[in-house]
Amino acid sequence: MYAVIEDSGQQFRVNEGDILSIDLRDLADGTKKIEFDRVLLVSADGNVKVGTPLVKGAKVVGEVIDPLAKGPKVYIYHWRRRKNSRTKKGHRQKYIQVRITEIVA
Secondary structure (H helix, E strand, C coil), X not given: CEEEEEECCEEEEEECCCEEEEECCCCCCCCCEEEEXXXXXXXXXXXXXXXXXXXXXXXXXXXXXXXXXXXXXEEEEXXXXXXXXXXXXXXXXXXXXXXXXXXXX
16 A cells, blocks of 8 residues: 655655655654645555545554654855855755654545
8 A cells, every 4th residue: 555645845655664754844842643634646455546636535644753854964065266265065954754654545
């Protein structure tokens, strides 16, 4: 069984047990579950339900593994030739890691 969900403008194909990195959002302290109700497609035992645009009554439930995971460091280097002007900046994107526990169709 798998589903295609939408979260923050991105689409994810998920199975039960998959680990996702989703965009950081404000969570209440101690929040352990996240529900994704924007389900675009659900497939179970060969039966495929395609939403127009969403599948009614379908949701995907996940548990929060790490509420503040960090991606790889990306360096931005900007220079102007012959001007003795250089800038080096770093950026590290923050995510929430979620394990998918249940797909309700």
